[in-house]
Amino acid sequence: MYIYKKSITGKADIQKIWELYSDVTKWSLWDESVKSVRLSGPFCAGTHGIMEMEYGPNLPIVLTECEDKRSFTTKSELGPITVTFGHLLKENANGVTITHTVTIEGGEENQMKGMGEGITAGIPNCLQKLLST
Numbered sequence: 001m002y003i004y005k006k007s008i009t010g011k012a013d014i015q016k017i018w019e020l021y022s023d024v025t026k027w028s029l030w031d032e033s034v035k036s037v038r039l040s041g042p043f044c045a046g047t048h049g050i051m052e053m054e055y056g057p058n059l060p061i062v063l064t065e066c067e068d069k070r071s072f073t074t075k076s077e078l079g080p081i082t083v084t085f086g087h088l089l090k091e092n093a094n095g096v097t098i099t100h101t102v103t104i105e106g107g108e109e110n111q112m113k114g115m116g117e118g119i120t121a122g123i124p125n126c127l128q129k130l131l132s133t
Contacts, residue, residue: 002104002116008127011095016133018069021087024049030129033122037061043072051076059083080106083119098127 020026024037032054039049045066051059065073069089076083086101100123104112 002102002112004102004116004120004123005099006101006120006123006127007097007099008124008131009092009094009097010131012098012131012133014069014089014091014096017089017096017098017130020130020133021072027051030133031122031126039063081112081115082106083115096131098130100127 020030022043024039024043027034027037035052035054037049037051039047041047043063043066045063047063049061049063051061053059059076059078061074061076063072064075064084065071071086071088073087074085076085082105084101084103084105086099086103088097088099088101090097090099102116102120102123104116104119106112107115
């Protein structure tokens with residue numbers, strides 16, 4: 001299993017961040033690895049979609065959890081490997097804390113580690129872009 005978690009805190013408008021999350025056509029504005037995302041329905045748990053990556057294959061995704069202006073989680077099944085992305089917003093005295101997590105399960109340890117390091121390399125930049133909205 002591979003697990004990654006990264007947070008950033010700063011002054012931001014949680015509504016604006018949530019708008020970037022919930023409008024999947026804007027994901028490429030905050031995540032440079034994403035070319036486009038299409039969902040088969042509304043931005044809510046149970047909705048399936050396709051995430052087209054800038055470099056690499058298209059990924060099937062399903063929203064497994066979604067709480068308005070708080071969090072959402074996506075899951076991608078890639079053969080025996082499952083990649084779960086968590087996104088959490090939390091208001092506090094210092095502004096907003098944005099946390100992204102990635103969990104990879106089902107593969108060989110070296111395979112999951114290599115995949116995870118590739119997937120997570122851009123997360124600090126994603127968090128910074130979201131915070132600066």
